[in-house]
Amino acid sequence: MPxxxxxxxxxxxxxxxxxxxxxxLSYNIRSLRDDEAALTRVIRACEPDLVFVQEAPRFFRWRKHAARLAANTDLVMLSGGATAAGPLLLCSLRATVERTEDLLLPLRSGLHRRGFATAVVRFAxxxxxxxxxxxxxQSDERHAQAGMLLDRLKAMDVPQAVVAGDINERPGGPSFGRLAAELQDCWAVAPxxxxxxxxxxxxxxxIDAVFATDGVEVLGCGVPxxxxxxxxxxxxxxxxxxxVLGALRLAATG
Structure with a gap:
């Protein structure tokens, strides 16, 4: 819709x-192989508090490249990058960081290494x-990773949570459905x-989506x-x- x-x-x-x-904002940036100036303009125009990046730079001087993107968009690096096999989190100075953790998932022979970039933060x-x-x-590995993602959320022991990324599957598929069965698919809730x-x-x-736990109010979500x-x-x-850009209301948790 316009x-x-x-x-x-x-x-x-x-x-x-x-x-x-x-x-x-959730964004697969293809390791910054495309037009970085255009990418910077898009991110800045979206005015995000959190950016959930996929395919962040993972090899030579990857921290320098990620830090440059963060600086150019008035954000800071929060978690992830090569240490999470590609997922990266950026945040605005509005966020107060409580803790971060990068997780590598089990590696199957012949397949790409995957991981999660995670953090717990406060806004007000x-x-x-x-x-x-x-x-x-790969479909069965993807389904197993969706389960690992849900397990990780439970282990984080937080009152509310947001997950975003490249699911590599459309809604209705078994892995997307596994996530949507326990989390709000933000586009479906408030397109x-x-x-x-x-x-x-x-x-x-x-195939890219933002999900949130039930306590999060979804105010709108979609491609900007x-x-x-x-x-x-x-x-x-x-x-x-x-x-994918979303606006969410987080409840005060004390």
Missing amino acids: ITPSNALPKSRTEPDGSAVIRV GARVGVVSCHLSL WGAEHTSTALDPHQR RDLPGVSTADLRAASDHLP
Whole structure:
């Protein structure tokens, strides 16, 4: 749907009761192999508090490349990168970091190594666990990783959580369905913007998603195709995936 003033995505803010409205962005950036200036413009225009990156740089001087992206978008590195096999978390200075952890998943012979970038952060009076993920291209391994992701959320022992990433599967598939059975699929709950995330040149499927636990209020979620400052040319040049932007209200947790 076209984005107009009447359906604009809420801006980040702190409520009088200590709850927080945050913007979260999930983006497969293909190891910064595309137009980094276009990518920077897209991220900045989205004004995110958290960025859940997939395919972050993983090899030579990967920290330098990730730090440059963070600096260019007025964000800081939170967790992940090569130490999580590609998933990365960036955050704004609005976030107070409680803890971070990078996790590598079991490696199957002949398949790509996968991992999770995780953190627990606070926004005002709201405490939230966050996980960036990029699941396998192989169906049974992907399904097992979806289960590991749900187990990791339970182990984080947080009152509310947000998961985002490249699921490598459409809604209705067994792995996507496994996540959606226990978490809110934010696009399905409050669709906003456009739906399809792949490919950037020919969007025809939704394989990237933002999920949230039941305590999180979803205010809107989708591809920011008509967001002010985001051009079609930049979306096509920045990566082979389109980003997913969501606005969420986190309850104050004390």
